[in-house]
Amino acid sequence: MAGQTYYRDMDSVEIDRRSIVLLAVESSCDETGAALVRVEWDASRVGGDPFPQVEILAESVASSMEEHARFGGVVPEIASRAHLEALRPVVRNVLDTAGITAPDAVAATVGPGLAGALLVGAAGAKAYAAAWGVPFFGVNHLGGHVAVGAMVEGDPDLSNAVALLVSGGHTQLLRVRGIGEPMEEMGATLDDAAGEAYDKVARLLGLGYPGGPVIDRLAKDGDPRAIAFPRGMTRPQDSRHDFSFSGLKTAVARYVENAEKNGDEVDLADLCASFQEAVCDVLTMKAIRAAKDVGADTLLLGGGVAANSRLRALAQERCDASGLTLLTPSPRLCTDNGTMIAMLAAHLIAAGAQPSGYECATDPGMPVEVPLVGV
Ligand code: KG4
Ligand code: ZN
Numbered sequence: 001m002a003g004q005t006y007y008r009d010m011d012s013v014e015i016d017r018r019s020i021v022l023l024a025v026e027s028s029c030d031e032t033g034a035a036l037v038r039v040e041w042d043a044s045r046v047g048g049d050p051f052p053q054v055e056i057l058a059e060s061v062a063s064s065m066e067e068h069a070r071f072g073g074v075v076p077e078i079a080s081r082a083h084l085e086a087l088r089p090v091v092r093n094v095l096d097t098a099g100i101t102a103p104d105a106v107a108a109t110v111g112p113g114l115a116g117a118l119l120v121g122a123a124g125a126k127a128y129a130a131a132w133g134v135p136f137f138g139v140n141h142l143g144g145h146v147a148v149g150a151m152v153e154g155d156p157d158l159s160n161a162v163a164l165l166v167s168g169g170h171t172q173l174l175r176v177r178g179i180g181e182p183m184e185e186m187g188a189t190l191d192d193a194a195g196e197a198y199d200k201v202a203r204l205l206g207l208g209y210p211g212g213p214v215i216d217r218l219a220k221d222g223d224p225r226a227i228a229f230p231r232g233m234t235r236p237q238d239s240r241h242d243f244s245f246s247g248l249k250t251a252v253a254r255y256v257e258n259a260e261k262n263g264d265e266v267d268l269a270d271l272c273a274s275f276q277e278a279v280c281d282v283l284t285m286k287a288i289r290a291a292k293d294v295g296a297d298t299l300l301l302g303g304g305v306a307a308n309s310r311l312r313a314l315a316q317e318r319c320d321a322s323g324l325t326l327l328t329p330s331p332r333l334c335t336d337n338g339t340m341i342a343m344l345a346a347h348l349i350a351a352g353a354q355p356s357g358y359e360c361a362t363d364p365g366m367p368v369e370v371p372l373v374g375v
Helices: 065-071 076-098 115-132 141-150 194-204 211-219 246-261 268-294 309-322 338-350
Strands: 017-026 031-042 053-063 105-111 136-140 161-166 171-176 184-188 298-302 325-327
Touching: 017 076, 017 115, 017 338, 031 076, 031 338, 053 076, 053 338, 065 076, 076 115, 105 115, 105 141, 105 338, 115 136, 136 141, 136 338, 141 161, 141 171, 141 298, 141 338, 161 268, 171 268, 184 268, 194 211, 194 246, 194 268, 211 268, 211 309, 246 268, 268 298, 268 309, 298 309, 309 325
Parallel strands: 017 105, 105 136, 161 298, 298 325
Antiparallel strands: 017 031, 031 053, 161 171, 171 184
């Protein structure tokens, strides 16, 4: 991926071309990510250039996932400590790979996310910025998941889109009007996040952590219609754009309990396929409904669960049937990484955003309406 360029028309000789090297840091959950990118834009454009050229010079991600495995979910204290250990190596890695000693600007996730994890990454990133004497941009993690949607083939247009962000920590439907533009939350889970449901069901079945990839794999050999698991929040009186996965998790637990009580053998593949179908059916149905409700032309997937093979296939099928364009970043860019933060910050900088300043605070509950601290 390094060296790949995402760009629009930068060939005009009339433009006031600006070029900077940007370091971006992500640390909101259990991945410590860093990316170094070159950003070029036309500073003569009135209102800023919404389509900067972004060249990835280097990327590095360290994950503390294995340290959380025996607890069946992310332990915030362990994540914070792991960020402390991983931050300097991942930053050193991208600087060395690109042969850069000091970038021209630094960006970091300042929310939403785990309080301690955010603090470590943002404080570290601000310290680098202060030591180099360069501006600091504190950006929104969820905006990064959306910005990475521009890193697909063609010329993706996010000016009239809905994003479905699904991970271990978030399950949200967001109204999107361009990269770096304030977003609006249309709906969210009322209990477990979709990834959390995968992780809890995997734990129940003794499949380890994280649950998503293993259930995705086992489901491939199963029949998704074998067990009729409930589709949460789909009755007419339920909220149109919200989700609930705790009832599904309980239904899986009941099913296993009953089978054990009756001495029946559980077909793991059928169980995984049926559970996965229930999750993906509701996610895609509600995402497409949300896009239709607001007249959006594009649906974007992001977050760790967006790596799921069934979710991607079903979303494609249903978007095709509804005339919507589907944007699915490559699975490695769906999970948390530094590049998504670089993409968001690059667009904000090119659009003329002012730095957040070294005193910029982290905010575990940062609202989706705020792409950057200070705007
Ligand atoms: O975005 P992410 O790396 O971290 C946060 O939670 O923010 O997402 C991790 C989540 C875990 O819950 C994991 O089980 C889920 O994403 N996941 C998947 C798949 N790969 C990862 N869920 C379903 N299918 C997958 N293939
Ligand atoms: Zn995330």
